[in-house]
Amino acid sequence: MILQERSEQLYIKLSRELKRFSPGKRFHTIRHIERKFGVSYRVADVTLDRLEKEGLLERRDRSGLYVRSTAPCRSVAFFYIDWPGGHQRFIAEQFGRALLALGHYDFSALPYNYQSDLIPQLEACPADLLVVFWPPRPLSSQELVWLGQFSRPLVLCDLNLRDISHHCFFVNSGYVCTLALTRFRNNGHRRIGILLAEPPFGENWAIHHDFLTFAPLYDCVPVLIECHPESGNFSPELAYLAMMKHLDRFGLNFTGLFVISGYAAQGVQRALNEHGISVPDDLSAIAFGNPESTAYFTPPLTTIADDENTMATQKADAVHRYLQNPASGPIIVESRAIVYEHQSVRNLHSTITTNPNSERNMA
Structure with missing residues (x-):
């Protein structure tokens, strides 16, 4: 060994x-x-x-x-949705750089329109292996059959397909929730707002579901902020409207806020500003994903996300090993997120003596 x-x-x-x-x-x-x-x-x-x-x-x-003058060159294509935030493009480019450092590869990062039919594009691509950010919607039974019959290795991002032994890169959703809830709980927060500003599919839905499930285990009460993004219509504007509607109807009935989408969190921040709510003085906030965006908010938001440099290396290594030896099994990379700390979570323990009813008033 x-x-x-x-x-x-x-x-x-x-x-x-x-x-x-x-x-x-x-x-x-x-x-x-x-x-x-x-x-x-x-x-x-x-x-x-x-x-x-x-x-x-x-x-x-x-x-x-x-x-060898005839050293083989394998081709790998990475299909990504070119959203305005550019996060998927960033991940594809990071992966490409890591892969090219491992050997002789012809790598392409290919944007596509999520509204178009993706399958013909994949079938027409001549690459030896394909990596794909699937459109933000559930896989249909027909698509699952197609995946199983596709002639070349196809790795899906942000979908946990480990149970069916299909190639995939996915995040450990339970660990993401543990990181968020631990920070809220250790800083005295018990009522935590949660806003899913991404379509309810894939890893984002898994994180949302796990957060609601795990919260009682941390002696926390989740407060659901209604937001109904669908494929293609999620944006800071939708998150802004959802936050405005909740604050107008219920007021600020939580002390911590977990936003699933760092990109859309800028809309949440605008709604808070318009209601005179300051982060972290009046409300503590944590976002999931897009740390390259949340670092430039005012104030910057503590964010839970992958260390993309590390994950790009791990994903490239897994693809490289598989192409050298396909019998090694499916390409499965599970990431464990890290915390990008920006001091947007206030410690309520230090204020309990001066305002002992602050938490009780949230009930």
């Missing part, structure tokens, strides 16, 4: 190293690899043998290893 792990690590490093050599050039000797990468002779020999079998290197008698 140790030999396999070290050989895999060296394989990734040497795959990158190959890109520094022109086809036909002599590659490093085993002795040089031992010194340069700090590995044993056995690890270096096993790894070089693998690269030779994959056609990336050729061994010439009494001369050494040479970079």
Whole structure:
């Protein structure tokens, strides 16, 4: 197992190293690899043998290893919806950079219109492997059958298809809720507003569902803010209207707010401003997703999201391993989000002595 792990690590490093050599050039000797990468002779020999079998290197008698002039180049296409916030495009580009660092790949990041029929576009794409942000709606039974019959590997983003052993990248929704609820609970918040400003499908719906389920376990009461986004109509404006309607009808009947969509949270922030509600003085807020946007809000919002650099590397590594050895099983990458802290959550414990009824008045 140790030999396999070290050989895999060296394989990734040497795959990158190959890109520094022109086809036909002599590659490093085993002795040089031992010194340069700090590995044993056995690890270096096993790894070089693998690269030779994959056609990336050729061994010439009494001369050494040479970079193959016919080194295979695999093609990977990443289909994303070009939403105004640009978050999916950012993820696709990050993934592409990580993949290209691993070896010889022809990578394309391809925007598409979510209102058009995606399947013909996927079928017409000649890439060896496809990664897709599926349109924000449920998969139909016909589409599931099509996925199972598609002739090439197809990885779906933001959909947990692990139970049917289909290639997928998805977020651990329960862990996202744990991060949010822990921060609210530790800072004295018990009534937490929740606003789903994304279409109720995929990972966003899973997070919304898990938050409502987990909240009582943290001694918190979720306050549902009605918002009904559908595929294509979610935006800061819709979140703004939902927040305005709730505040006009019920007032501020929670002390913490969890917004599922950092992009749409700017609409929530405008509604709060128009009602004279300050973050974090009057209301603590946490957003999910789009940390590149929420960092520039006024004030910036604490945000739970993937570390996209780390996840791009993990996703690219999984795709790379699969293309080298399809028998390794489905490509499944589960991400565990991190917290981008921006001090938008107020600690109520420090104010209980001066206003002991503040939390009770929310009931």
